[in-house]
Amino acid sequence: MDLGLQGKKAIVCAASKGLGRACAISLAREGVELVITARTAADLEATAAEIRQMTGAKVTPVAGDITTEAGREAALAACPAPDILINNAGGPPRGDFREWDRDMWIKAVDGNMLTPIFLIKAVVDGMIDRKFGRIVNITSGSVKSPIPELGMSNGARAGLTGFVAGLSRQVAKHNVIINNLLPGPFMTDRLRAGFVEAAKKSGRPIDEVVQDRARSTPAGRVGDPAEFGDACAFLCSAKISFMVGQNLLLDGGAFNSTMG
Numbered sequence: 001m002d003l004g005l006q007g008k009k010a011i012v013c014a015a016s017k018g019l020g021r022a023c024a025i026s027l028a029r030e031g032v033e034l035v036i037t038a039r040t041a042a043d044l045e046a047t048a049a050e051i052r053q054m055t056g057a058k059v060t061p062v063a064g065d066i067t068t069e070a071g072r073e074a075a076l077a078a079c080p081a082p083d084i085l086i087n088n089a090g091g092p093p094r095g096d097f098r099e100w101d102r103d104m105w106i107k108a109v110d111g112n113m114l115t116p117i118f119l120i121k122a123v124v125d126g127m128i129d130r131k132f133g134r135i136v137n138i139t140s141g142s143v144k145s146p147i148p149e150l151g152m153s154n155g156a157r158a159g160l161t162g163f164v165a166g167l168s169r170q171v172a173k174h175n176v177i178i179n180n181l182l183p184g185p186f187m188t189d190r191l192r193a194g195f196v197e198a199a200k201k202s203g204r205p206i207d208e209v210v211q212d213r214a215r216s217t218p219a220g221r222v223g224d225p226a227e228f229g230d231a232c233a234f235l236c237s238a239k240i241s242f243m244v245g246q247n248l249l250l251d252g253g254a255f256n257s258t259m260g
């Protein structure tokens with residue numbers, strides 16, 4: 001299926017690795033011109049070169065912390081009129097909420113709620129004027145099914161989800177479509193680090209920890225970031241303009257429910 005994205009321009013945040021990188025690759029394969037961001041310039045430039053080589057797409061790396069105003073301004077300066085915005089950033093740390101002070105909460109809310117909201121604010125009116133816009137927020141399965149040790153993620157991302165539920169319904173008539181993609185376990189550096197920590201704590205071999213996690217999903221495996229990237233490109237498609245404000249879970253069936 002031709003997704004109808006040839007020649008479109010996208011900002012993909014937090015995209016040198018993991019899920020952001022996979023979204024960037026899938027969009028580049030559809031002929032989208034990219035601005036990609038991450039804090040570590042060397043990794044980001046290596047990823048940009050790799051995507052150019054794989055796809056022939058124009059890829060501009062913009063190094064910076066997307067959770068800061070300066071980081072967002074730099075990305076927007078490189079692509080002032082994006083057709084597509086993929087919101088992503090690192091997730092808050094795990095832990096016990098009794099140990100989290102106000103500064104830690106502000107950081108989590110800043111990164112996983114306010115950063116996407118301010119980027120949306122910066123681009124949405126231009127999208128409305130041009131009568132095309134696709135915004136995908138990478139959130140988490142924890143929005144639907146809270147993960148106890150990820151309380152800051154559960155909370156901050158739920159705030160974003162509530163905001164998007166309202167805004168997506170205000171802008172859809174202009175062909176500006178906002179949806180959220182909710183990852184379950186995907187084999188990225190972040191998940192690998194979690195496995196290493198769990199193996200260390202329990203004294204079990206890492207392979208065993210990974211296998212347990214894989215078995216915990218009905219699909220019997222953890223996800224491949226490439227399939228997340230393809231789902232993201234689909235949500236950016238010109239053909240999904242009737243799919244508004246949805247929370248699409250990619251978790252191998254782990255969330256157990258009859259519907260919704």
Ligand code: NAP
Nearest residue numbers: 014016017018019038039040066090091185186188189190
């Ligand atoms: P990852 O493999 O650790 O990759 C994170 C990427 O984001 C890197 O490119 C990193 O580069 C960049 N980044 C992090 N903080 C940034 C910032 N402040 N500004 C700009 N770039 C930043 O992580 P991932 O697994 O892809 O996770 C992506 C998001 O999905 C996270 O919010 C995570 O919590 C969420 N999630 C992931 C899973 C999963 O199973 N993988 C499941 C649920 C939710 P630099 O470090 O160089 O900036």
